[in-house]
Amino acid sequence: MRTRFILIETSHAGNVGSVARAMKVMGFDDLVLVRPRWADVLQREEALALASGADDVLARARIVPTLDEALDGVSHVCATAMTPRDFGPPTVAPRAHLAELAARLLSPAAASLGVTAADPAGQADGVAPTASVSAVPTGVAFLFGSERYGMKNEDVYRSHACLCIPTAPDYGSLNLAAAVQLIAYEWRQALGGFALPASGAPQPRAADAQAVAGLLAHWEQALVAVGFLDPAAPRKLLPRLNQLCNRAEPTEEEIHILRGVARAMLQTAAQARR
Amino acid sequence: MRTRFILIETSHAGNVGSVARAMKVMGFDDLVLVRPRWADVLQREEALALASGADDVLARARIVPTLDEALDGVSHVCATAMTPRDFGPPTVAPRAHLAELAARLLSPAAASLGVTAADPAGQADGVAPTASVSAVPTGVAFLFGSERYGMKNEDVYRSHACLCIPTAPDYGSLNLAAAVQLIAYEWRQALGGFALPASGAPQPRAADAQAVAGLLAHWEQALVAVGFLDPAAPRKLLPRLNQLCNRAEPTEEEIHILRGVARAMLQTAAQARR
Numbered sequence: 001m002r003t004r005f006i007l008i009e010t011s012h013a014g015n016v017g018s019v020a021r022a023m024k025v026m027g028f029d030d031l032v033l034v035r036p037r038w039a040d041v042l043q044r045e046e047a048l049a050l051a052s053g054a055d056d057v058l059a060r061a062r063i064v065p066t067l068d069e070a071l072d073g074v075s076h077v078c079a080t081a082m083t084p085r086d087f088g089p090p091t092v093a094p095r096a097h098l099a100e101l102a103a104r105l106l107s108p109a110a111a112s113l114g115v116t117a118a119d120p121a122g123q124a125d126g127v128a129p130t131a132s133v134s135a136v137p138t139g140v141a142f143l144f145g146s147e148r149y150g151m152k153n154e155d156v157y158r159s160h161a162c163l164c165i166p167t168a169p170d171y172g173s174l175n176l177a178a179a180v181q182l183i184a185y186e187w188r189q190a191l192g193g194f195a196l197p198a199s200g201a202p203q204p205r206a207a208d209a210q211a212v213a214g215l216l217a218h219w220e221q222a223l224v225a226v227g228f229l230d231p232a233a234p235r236k237l238l239p240r241l242n243q244l245c246n247r248a249e250p251t252e253e254e255i256h257i258l259r260g261v262a263r264a265m266l267q268t269a270a271q272a273r274r
Numbered sequence: 275m276r277t278r279f280i281l282i283e284t285s286h287a288g289n290v291g292s293v294a295r296a297m298k299v300m301g302f303d304d305l306v307l308v309r310p311r312w313a314d315v316l317q318r319e320e321a322l323a324l325a326s327g328a329d330d331v332l333a334r335a336r337i338v339p340t341l342d343e344a345l346d347g348v349s350h351v352c353a354t355a356m357t358p359r360d361f362g363p364p365t366v367a368p369r370a371h372l373a374e375l376a377a378r379l380l381s382p383a384a385a386s387l388g389v390t391a392a393d394p395a396g397q398a399d400g401v402a403p404t405a406s407v408s409a410v411p412t413g414v415a416f417l418f419g420s421e422r423y424g425m426k427n428e429d430v431y432r433s434h435a436c437l438c439i440p441t442a443p444d445y446g447s448l449n450l451a452a453a454v455q456l457i458a459y460e461w462r463q464a465l466g467g468f469a470l471p472a473s474g475a476p477q478p479r480a481a482d483a484q485a486v487a488g489l490l491a492h493w494e495q496a497l498v499a500v501g502f503l504d505p506a507a508p509r510k511l512l513p514r515l516n517q518l519c520n521r522a523e524p525t526e527e528e529i530h531i532l533r534g535v536a537r538a539m540l541q542t543a544a545q546a547r548r
Contacts, residue, residue, distance in 0.1 A: 018449065018452075021447065021449060021452075022449070022452055024442065024445050024447075025441045025442060025445055025446065025447060025448050025452075026441065026442060027441075027442035027445075050449075052447055052449070053445065053447050054445070054447075082471065083471060084471060084472075084473035084474070084475075086473070086474065086475045087475075091470055091471070091473060092470075093467075093470055095463070135521065164470050164471065165459075166462075166463075166467050166468040166469065166470055167299045167300065167301075167468060168298065168299060168300060168301035168468060169468065169469075171298050171299055171301075171327065171328070172299065173295065173298075173299060173326055173327050173328075174299050175292065175295060175296070175324075175326070175451075175455075177449075177452065178292075178295075178296055178299075178451065178452065178455040181449075181452045181455055181456060182455060182456065182459055185439075185456055188440075189369070189440075193367075193440050194440040194441060194442060194443065195440065195443075196365055196366075196367055196438050196440055197356065197357060197358060197365070197438065198358075199358035199360070199365060200358070200360065201358075201360045201361075247409065
């Protein structure tokens with residue numbers, strides 16, 4: 001499955017670099033620029049500086065004169081725009097739309113049939129059409145308009161969906177690379193996401209409730225010994241500490257630490273009484 | 275519910291501006307800087323340029339010398355880091371953790387009890403502890419370390435959770451403002467999200483299957499008339515076109531357009547036969 005990011009008439013070289021970085025961090029590397037302001041944008045200093053290690057994405061990026069030339073091998077085209085266009089595709093939230101697209105893509109039917117949306121229609125042989133209602137997308141492209149004007153109507157009309165990132169009603173001014181970052185993240189999440197780095201430390205075991213009760217009994221003695229708890233007027237201190245412990249869900253190691261504190265309090269109190 | 279973004283030892287003024295923009299676009303405006311490289315960072319040209327209309331966020335931002343001073347009114351602290359720290363809080367994916375946090379926050383119990391996590395513990399009066407196991411957070415802070423070194427261990431230890439944005443295994447280099455953008459977006463989504471802008475055009479009605487059948491019958495005549503369809507060897511053309519129509523889910527208006535095309539083909543064929 002091809003995932004392509006297409007920037008149309010981008011003005012700032014720095015944004016192109018930031019876009020490359022935003023893509024790579026989410027595991028995408030297919031970048032096409034349509035009529036960028038600078039013909040040498042992929043080699044410009046600001047682009048390389050902001051790519052910050054994603055210069056391989058810049059190195060393999062293509063520059064083309066028309067959107068048509070950017071769309072080879074792509075069957076599903078997502079415009080991005082803040083304002084819906086009459087006669088354009090439906091305006092949809094990225095999360096919902098990309099989840100649906102990924103579900104079509106990752107369905108067992110898609111994998112086993114090997115259906116491609118690029119199958120030539122029309123005067124082919126007499127094979128019956130497949131049973132699937134939705135064609136399986138072969139590639140998806142995300143289109144981003146220029147920093148100043150956004151997407152042109154004619155480019156939105158080309159698209160199957162118009163993704164609109166939900167923003168504050170009074171301030172929808174998303175930076176181009178920020179928009180690419182959010183879409184790349186949502187698409188990666190829809191495709192199953194990346195794993196979190198594993199912690200080197202072993203997963204701590206929560207102490208059982210019996211261990212917590214033992215801890216509290218130990219602390220009760222210690223708090224009496226240091227004069228904080230008056231057994232004649234306990235003021236619900238132990239139930240409070242019990243709730244605090246329950247919320248904290250201490251590990252076995254932490255129980256040991258806290259019992260060590262109680263032990264030290266008791267020893268100190270014994271010394272003070274001598 | 276307070277939402278605060280805290281940048282610790284940030285080097286680049288431009289990043290501070292981009293962060294303000296990333297926050298505002300998701301409806302957040304509480305920004306605190308701890309020991310930024312530049313004391314005048316909130317007034318610097320790059321910050322204002324990249325804030326791009328979010329200069330009100332910069333104008334009300336605070337600069338403080340310690341993380342402690344940045345955390346007033348915040349009961350739940352989320353570090354952000356790419357690498358888990360031993361003895362630190364659990365490393366969690368933003369989407370799952372923020373959904374859980376929002377659920378606690380938006381629960382009817384939270385709203386009606388008015389419980390605050392800032393209730394002083396200890397020697398208070400004899401009121402029994404509340405029945406809820408989880409305290410309701412009064413404010414959440416998201417911490418972001420410096421561009422070069424990320425977060426210090428001691429600041430991660432202060433936190434309740436360590437958010438890790440899942441990135442490509444071989445390239446996890448998220449730009450600071452991009453990370454803020456993703457976290458701000460996920461938190462806004464967890465809080466219920468913003469609405470998409472409404473389209474001005476009325477929602478088109480899908481044509482019913484009877485109308486599609488009428489269209490196909492009309493096109494069948496037209497395709498025979500222009501010599502594309504041989505009734506003696508139809509090659510499953512009509513079932514194919516039917517499936518194409520079904521996937522396209524035409525509106526009533528589109529059926530009218532396509533019947534107009536069939537009518538024009540039939541008229542042209544009639545003229546050609548004269």
